Amino acid sequence: VWEQGRRIPLKTRLKIYEAQVVSILMYNCNSWAASKQLLHKLDVCHRNHLRKIINMTYPNIIKNEALYKRCDVVPLSERVRCARWRMLGHILRSDNNSPAQLALHFAVESQSVMRGRVGRHQSNLFKTILTDLSDRNIRLVNTDDLYVLRNFALDRRHWRELSKI
Secondary structure, three states, X not given: OHHHHHHOOHHHHHHHHHXXXXXXXXXXXXXXXXXXXXXXXXXXXXXHHHHHHOOOOOOOOOOHHHHHHHHOOOOHHHHHHHHHHHHHHHHHHOXXXXXXXXXXXXXXXXXXXXXXXXXXXXXXXXXXXXHHHHHOOOOOXXXXXXXXXXXXXOOHHHHHHHHOO
């Protein structure tokens, strides 16, 4: 498909790429606790694929922003961040006795009580979610903050607007 070049319209090639490559690459991305370096590598790979799709090789140069605009896509790291935010909203709106809700409640409760592990800091989903919340100036220190956040997530329109920040 990529080798056909001009015979297949760009829009069609991008749809095929979205369906066959990006959907597999981004599977279950809402639960990733990926580091910034790993997300950067993911974006670099994505841009390399897009450049190959539009037949942009070395002597010709296109800036990353222009590439995304020309292909009408966003960086995959941004899509991961939005998927994680949507998943958090689903968890917050779920039943209080659901396993995800109980795990979140336990994580919030135990972060001030339990001592962390010794050694190198490990990245996990809860720490990544806390970072996402702090980027939006929302704090999650105790269970009271969790209840406020749950009520906040019930307003789906406002929650969706926050995913764009």
